[in-house]
Amino acid sequence: MKNYKVQGNIKLQGSVTKEVIEKAQKKLEKLRKKISKRQDAMYAHGKYSMLVCLQGMDTSGKDSLIREVFKDVNARGVVVYSFKVPTEKELKHDFLWRHLIALPERGKIGVFNRTHYENVLVTRVHPEYILGENIPSIKSVDDLDDTFYHNRMDAINNFEKHISDNGMIVLKFFLNLSKDEQKNRLLRRLNIEEKNWKFSPGDLKERKLWDKYQDCYEDAINRTNKDHAPWYVVPADDKPTARLIVAQAIYDALKAHDDIEEPRLPAKYQAEIENYKKELNDE
Template sequence: MKHIADKFKITNGKDFTLQEFETAYTAGCNKEDAAEILDELIKKTVAMQDELYAAKQYSLLIIFQAMDAAGKDSAIAHTMSGLNPQGCQVFSFKQPNAEEYEHDFLWRHYKALPENGRIGIHNRSHYENVLITKVHPELILKENLPGVNSLKSLGKEFWDYRYHSIREFEKHLHRNGTVIIKFFLHLSKEEQKQRFLKRIDDPKKNWKFSATDVEERQYWDDYMKAYEKAIKETATEENPWYVIPADKKWFTRIAISQIILHTIDELKLKYPVLPKAEKDKLQEMKMMLEKE
């Protein structure tokens, strides 16, 4: 399958608009071939994960952001299947708790970063602080920030500083060996509606549905503006965004897997080479074992 990452990659948000990206795009792929393609991509990723883990020079942080029902959970489950669980960690971020509100907005996300050699997956992320808080700015007041005591305090300057903080945070991580992949699963409003209806009609999926899902749907346009602005402000060459079509889950998973594989491949990882003294020691140990 031809590499498709560049079609979805945003490295400069200057002229970026979400309207340019189709939610049902499939790159000419067929659903019938999807399972086989995904399986092959995962096998290659598993091999490269072993090199990543052994080298311990880089870590990989994969961020998933999307509207409700866009398929974040299933995308993580399918694209990460087969990977060594010792080298992976998944964090799902909900509304901050009391302790987290007592720190700056990046604190809990910094705590959840993957160690060198490991893959970290953030289901929602530090971007919630310029997404849901942009749509519901009253949440910012819970942060008890100096000089921010009313919604009137949240002007353009406040949000510009917050985007700046995110860019600097990610730039720091990049300089220190954390490779960041940021996925926005781009779902259409109609497809979200159909998935909500399936959750209501299927008893096995009822648990996935919440009344707040429909309530938040009323802010769809506000969320699209927030996502577009966040991507425009934080897409860089070092830490790009990928706007992934999410109406067809089978293609979403293929696109995500291919981008992850391509990103790791570009690191040109190699297994560590032992110094001569250690190699000689290995031969000694081998001889001892063979004499038993």
Template sequence: MAENRAQRIARFIEPLRVRPGSTVDLATDFDPRYKADLTKAEGVALLAEGVELLDEFQARLAAQDSRGVLFCLQAMDAAGKDGTIRHVMSGVNPQGVRVSSFKVPSEEELDHDYLWRYQCRLPRRGEIGIFNRSHYEEVLVVRVHPEYLRRQRLPEEGRDPDVWERRYREINDWERYLVENGFSVVKVFLNLSKEEQRQRFLSRIDLPEKNWKFSSADVRERRHWGAYQRAFSEMLSATSTPWAPWYVVPADRKWFARICAAAILGHALMEIDPQYPTVGEQARKDLMTARRELEQEGPGSGAARDRKKKRRK
């Protein structure tokens, strides 16, 4: 049964996987409205199943306490990162999950190498760490806005035209290091169409309860849509590796994006296949001793009857 479930999930997410070594063109290779012939009603049931699976495997991951998972989410504004995290992780123990968001780097962060702040927020063994935006900002927003690179106080030779190729290599090496030390790296790009983003921005403006989500900076960033699409395409091509492949999730339908994210994370946990620890013979004997003591305190035990007699006196 478990093997059939794993195979079914693997087949479902395979069309979303960026084959390592391939060249990606987002405009032609991935459809933001793809939904695998599912209806929304079917999707609701599948998401519930996925959340239940994550709950099961996260508990085992925490109990085993030898492996961890880093789940990276990248996307354009309004693609649904927050909602994806909220829905996909709705059934798991919050003590075993840590979510980190990365905004404009602080002065302290700028005084370190560009990966330092991400290294500081990595999950511990037994945890699922979620990066809401991630170290890939360093080859996306920093690339689209060269002034951000200048603020990173790099030496002159660190700002030459080869900087992006170097960063792809450094990121690949860093992720390989994490994987080899027991931390699976799961990477999801929520692929939103430009028209769907426009509609979501309008909704944020028109609905008072969504006004807080909107900033005029979102529209200014939208003007760089083409540059971002090129940066995303090159990033996916250069950093989808056998040890940490990218998955491009269609994001125009929020319900489908959430199913995909749950399936991708669930598949990673199933590949780890964490197990509850087993206790040794002496520990088992101690458990049986404790059990007998607890049973003797039960309502029908001799000890319980003696306590009752004393109360009557």
């Protein structure tokens, strides 16, 4: 699976040494502050928002990435949604409904931890899940062919084009974890007592379907990689570097919208600033 977007000023290292980790962390600290400043300007500007979509196999590092990348962003400026199995209410709507109502308002960054792409990934590996949506044309899993999922991808493309046309900056990241590294991380959850709660036997069942998931990811990414909603395929075995790549992409996208700027105080108030100061100081 190729990298659809490459950050030119980030060099990936072959081995993860302490020096590499420290260097990535220092770069990330600087980027976090820059992202925070740009988000503040976007909030005041009030015309754009950003949607950050995170996809990846279990243990790919989505939760910790969110924590580390957005640590310095004002709490009012970032909203995180973690999408689980659809609720009974959500299943009474079309598959994009619950994602539509979770979109960030203008000025904010929304992070989808697992996304609308679950509907062409997990459901493609487990087509029986679709039956719970009660779609009139679907009588059994035999009706769920490639055309069905490709039509859903077309709907996703239209959805992302619509929100992009209305001022939302859409970035999509696939945390590309190796199967060997997933094994190491699952074993870590089992070996460290305080990490045991993160482990589920279902992780092992899904792991057996690794190749099928990879095929589904590749097809989905190929069909939905668009200029207005690009995919970034991020090497995820090295968490510090993965976080740095994502942060750099987010900052670059915010910076590219050079019309985002904080509004200025109206001229009539600007002219009275000294008088306002005097009024306050004279209290």
